[in-house]
Amino acid sequence: MTTDREINVVGRACPAPLISLAKEVRIMQKGQTVRITGNDPIFEESIVQFCCDGTHEILETSREGKTVSIVIKV
């Protein structure tokens, strides 16, 4: 799946993925998609929490070993 933007936070620990995603989402327009890739143990959980207020939608989650890649629609 191709997305408008890509964020790579592989190797970064807890608040960093969330902060980079929040900064990216701020400059994106409604309807655009972003792919975020990370391998933090609680990475997937944090991203789900980020989206759970209903403003963002998770379109796709793919796993490759410990690395998780999530596509979000803003």
Add this chain to the structure above:
Amino acid sequence: MDKKKATILLQSGDLDKALCAFIFANGYASLGIEVKMWFMLWGYNCLKKRRSIFSVFNRRTDPVRESAYRVLETDNILQPMVEMLNRGGVQHLPMSKLNLMGIGPFLFDKMLKKKSIMGLEELIRSADELGVKFKMCQICFDAMGISVDDLIVPNVEVKGVAEYAKDTMEAHVNLFI
């Protein structure tokens, strides 16, 4: 639904406690919650610029330091003395446990770097970028002889307890660290 709010008051100047406060601030801010951080007493230390001991007395006569929030007539020798003993600086904070005369923070920093966890300075910068508001207590400013240009973050507001009471009553979460 109106915007959710949170306040964090940092009173402690310890590295570990400041780290917790800034991780929470970043977490709240990235989830779109409006965060106001308050700083009192030793909480300033993590925002202070590290300066030489000898610069303390020279800077007392600097007109830039005569900010609107201070009563310079009641200052005496104690303000520069406090500043000499309590120089602060984000890279020089002690830890509340296992300080080991300064070896503790050094090893802790290494530990965080190895695990690629964000350090305190990086967290302060990113909190500032995410729009966290920094507010300072005016009486601490006055009593401890600090001025706005001593701090590493711009756009710091200097307020009193009335503002703090208003902010905390509006907020959903209030933390005191």
